[in-house]
Amino acid sequence: MPNDARTPPPDPASAPQPVTGAPEAAQTYSVLTALRSPRILRTEVLAGLVVALALIPEAIAFSIIAGVDPRLGLFASFTMAVSISFLGGRPAMISAATGAVALVIAPVARDHGIEYFIATVILAGIFQVALGLLGIARLMRFIPRSVMVGFVNALAILIFTSQLPHLFGDKVTAGNRWWIYGLVIVGLVIMVLLPRLTKVVPAPLVAIVLITSATVLAAINVPTVGDEGELPQSLPSLLVPDVPLNIETFRIIAPVALAMALVGLLESLLTAKLVDDVTDTHSNKTREAWGQGAANIITGFFGGMGGCAMIGQTMINVKVSGARTRISTFLAGVFLLVLVVGLGDVVAVIPMAALVAVMIMVSVGTFDWHSVRPGTLRRMPRSETAVMLSTVIVTVWTHNLAYGVGVGVLVAMALFARRVAHFTTVTRLDASDADDERVYAVEGELFFASSNDLVYQFDYSGDPHRIVIDMTNAHVWDASTVASLDAVRTKYESKGKTVRIVGANPDTAARLDRLAGTLDGGS
Secondary structure, rough: OOOOHHHOOOOOOOOOOOOOOOHHHHOOOOOOHHHHHHHHHHHHHHHHHHHHHHHHHHHHHHHHHOOOOHHHHHHHHHHHHHHHHHHHEEEEOOEHHHHHHHHHHHHHHHHHHOOOOHHHHHHHHHHHHHHHHHHHHHHHHHHHHHHHHHHHHHHHHHHHOOOHHHHHHOOOOOOOHHEEEEEEEHHHHHHHEEEHHOOOOOHHHHHHHHHHHHHOOOOOOOEEEHOOOOOOOOOOOOOOOOOOOOOOHHHHHHHHHHHHHHHHHHHHHHHHHHHHHOOOOOOHHHHHHHHHHHHHHHHOOOOOOOOOOOOHHHHHHHHHOOOHHHHHHHHHHHHHHHHHHHHHHHOOOOOOOHHHHHHHHHHHHHHOOOHHHHHHHHHHHHHHHHHHHHHHHHHHHHOOHHHHHHHHHHHHHHHHHHHHHHOOOOEOOOOOOOOOEEEEEEEEEEEEOOOOOOHHHHOOOOOOEEEEEEEEEEEEHHHHHHHHHHHHHHHOOOOOEEEEEEEOHHHHHHHHHHHHOOOOOOO
């Protein structure tokens, strides 16, 4: 395993250190520290085991969404978790097969077959490596906090609603319905009360073991993990997709691969940011971006369906189980393979009710309840609430995080532009040293939204022959504003009057010198 403490970070955000004065659960440890401490190592090992158990039904379900054999999802979860534990920039984050990626890539398997499907996964990984090296992670700074809150809340809702088929679906019958509900309630009670008594063993693991033991000993007939799909009987093997290497193949798989790359990076980087907030540390987002790509390339060559970071399993690992290092991520993948291949018969009897209880607790813990409190909503600007709600609604409606975040960012941009546009003022100054001179003071940030009405703020007929526009407290940001100022100058000149702009800061003056008089087709 790589030692986080010895890896030289490319920026100060890398290699998180323990937070001074923070509670133990909020600290981050290096791999070496964890290996030297039996207590920390036990936390990492048990966290990895709990995550592995939670990954199994999810991977099978996402394989079904993608229209492929469940083994492709399980192998992807193994290879993604193990690979990203070495390559990723965010320790303790879990990457595996995900629903967002499955939805994007499903048409390839349906229309062109499994070989093209695997080729798409590999090409998506190549795209992610390229985007990561080009610095796409820097774009995270343009995602507002309200979008992040909406992202978190939408994911919590999706995690919860994804459990409803296990509570009300076709496998829930009159004979087992109340057993299922009872087992879920028992699991929730265990996970709420046990941490108050001891945190030596993760409460989700205790709930899974006790509920499984009870159903087996009492011969209770409820849906199990084995009912979700066939578990693999052998290890994944290296393969190369049998597709022609030509332009036609690229034309088929490239658009889907690019979409998969963008969705995967978006979900992974947002999840990394969330883990940063939970642990009060920073992570290397650039490394995380290209690391996700490398993990997808490895996954494709081992016959997996690809994936990205998983917020649900990551929250189980970090927030519920208290893991903080790459050890838990690595072991989650290893335990997953051991469970499905070596202990498949045991895993198959785990009741889905136990895993549903775990995921419900994850959804409750993930949701930002503070953001929807009446007091918070009263204090929060309506524009911020609108951004958060639009992100939640679109994400839940489409089941696609990329759509939700994209709409949230666009709404935030539009509302910000509208708000800033009202901060620009043009004031007519009455005092002037010369009778034939009029001074106008322009204040605010001038760009396409705020400068559109600039041309209507002057008295072209009533003003004297000399006009001074004072830009001391203004800043010109784009060509639209320069064009508006050109229009003002043209209107005055058509009446035989002159216009002089004074007080421009260096950036504004440079933009005016470069663009003034050239935007209407002139030289």
